[in-house]
Amino acid sequence: MAKNALGREIPEFIEGYGKTKLFQGAFALKPEGYRAGGKIRCVNSTCTDKRVSDIKAAIAASGLKSGMTVSFHHHLRNGDFVVNMVIDACAEMGIKDLTLFPTALFGVHKKLIEHIKSGVITRIMGSVNGPIGQLVSEGGMDVPVVLRSHGGRPRAVASGDVHIDVAFIAAPTADQYGNICGTQGKSACGSLGYAFTDAQFADCVVAITDNLQPYPAAPISMSQLSVDIVVEVPSIGDPAGIVSGTTKVTRDPLRLLIARYASELIEASPYFKEGISFQTGAGGIPLAVTAFMKEAMIKKGIKASFGLGGITGYFVELLKEGLVERLMDVQSFDLEAVRSIGENPKHIEISADWYANPWNSGAAVNMLDVVILGATEVDVNFNANVNTEADGALLHGTGGHQDTAAGAKLTIIAQPLLRGRIPCVTDNVYSVTTPGEVVDAIVTEYGITVNPKRKDLLDACSAVKGLPLVAMEELVSRAHKMSGPTDPVETEDRIIGVVEWRDGTVIDVVKQLKAK
């Protein structure tokens, strides 16, 4: 057992994970060596159609066997049919002991529980939300899940930490030779950002589509160069679960208040000037921050250079109005975003590698000025937890939290001080996802709490009349006073989750919950 740079105790070896590398600091680890190579393919003119008859035929043709690793993207979100469809077929074909390597899982995937229990899936590397998270937290899997950020995942693939045997890529549009895109078709989801690395590095790539177009399909997001098999199915997803309608700014006064403070913090910062770039996501508070920033940008007469990450209709509106010059879209959240990425050349599809991988020649997050994030808990050292709830159960994926926090010049975590009775600010987070060294400020309804290491930011805020600054100690004491004492989480010794920092070092581990 050794302590990492945050003082978290990490075993040298974790059963089912292997030898651990200790987290040394956000930017401490420098990689050496070469990227993992892909399998060489050779397809000549005797093959002009990569289609097979159905999913089982595709699985058979892919060479997938028990014990291998399969990957999926989550662009169809809660409307996805593909993960369940493929794993059901694997189960029927007697394939077992699979490692599931999704970019994220959703509530719709709770059906996988039966496949976990029957041994079809024995390992998950990726976020485990909702019922699967609960199952894993209570010890329902023999091997710990590995949680990686959106940037940490392509890093793990490109560096050879994870080898994908077969990537199953849900393709809203494809042609028979494997050119695919996400912006067209009845199951359109916009950007296919998270799938690019899988297409590039997997030994075999299967495109699953419900909108087959004559060769060559256009536009093309991922090309025939990396797709080996194409299979047409009646439907890859439920449009209602894939994209939401128009995303609206919240009317909740508390969230609006927090968003207003966050916006005022950004305005007070040195980054609020012509060419500012920001990522605000689709949550209630971040979206409202964007709305307040819009007002402030108009007032000051400045424009943003780009908006990054998950893109909503609200961002599209800013692009149309000329307040943002470009959108770099790794995930399109709503109908407007899907429409825009298909039509507007200033709305650019980017891969997760491009978005956030720390081990390439420069990810988009490095160019980011401001990011607004959430967290289930933040502690006095500004360490943030997004993976577990206060009760210790795995509940959320890491998403781009680590990557944007590490990349942005100003990282703001904005959220109410309490969720129900659970305080969001605490002495010590149950589990660390993102280290305090890359978190610059917490914004709650009580005001702005600046990380003391950002003295420049503190000075900038102090210079603005009426900006409510709250010291971390005061915030914690207020949270304690309001929530009262909470029982500590009771756990077994067994590790059921490994939280990797984006560079592959272990920032924390999550233990199995004691049976109640």
Next chain:
Amino acid sequence: MRRTMLYLPGNNPNMLTRGYLFGSDGLVLDLEDAVAMAEKDTARILVQHFLKQGEFGSCEVTVRINGVDTEYWKDDLAAVVPFPALQGIRAPKVDDAATVKIIDEELSIIEDKNGIPVGRTKIFCLLETAKGIWNAFDIASASPRVAAIIPGGEDLTADLKTSRSKEGTELDWARRMLVFAARAAGVDPIDTVFPRVTDDAGLRKETEFIKQLGFEGKSVIHPNQIPIIHDVFNPTEQEIEKALKIVAAAKEAAERGQGAVSVDGRMVDIPVVKRAEYTLLKAGLLEVK
């Protein structure tokens, strides 16, 4: 300043805890219309608890009690008046000066009993009937405790046997009357609430209108309304700049022993200086005298 006085339901601990964070000038902890009959006691206890140990920031804290025609009003007063956090009570359905006097007497008894300087608790009168509006000046001058008079919205409309329109035509005369009565008596005229909480444009239009009539501020039913009302009531940068010039010129003239003075080619006399000082007061650039 009483630009915004936010109602907080007296039976909602979440709103009572966080209400002051929304930055209104005042709070109205409500024991009357927001609280169902079955919850009157609960709300009274909760509000008392919050007055005892809650936080209110820099807000002026008032409690809307139940009307003098109910069985609750004396208990309401007895529960809230002893606490230093309370600055005033908002009395509903005040029809005449006699109602003010009844409340005034009861307040004096409670204040005296609790060792509080008699007269400390101010009264904010809600004029919710035609009779109340007709008696506005008498009500406003019935007691030195009266700090403001406020027209009713829904109740007044019902008493006028009409309905509430988008344009507020039915309240037009009452509002004008109320401003005259308040100003004549030296108390603040504060407007009624704007009920359509998602109609930001409508709220802005109505606030601009009542500001022009001479109102000091508005009652607020939803926290999201506060920034809009403040935006209307806050002086613009040009207004502040002009006011600063006028006050500076007047000061200089006074030092030289002159009366009237010229600013930007216009004669400035005492009322203009007073108005400029009031602008600076609202902009937070002048201390309250």
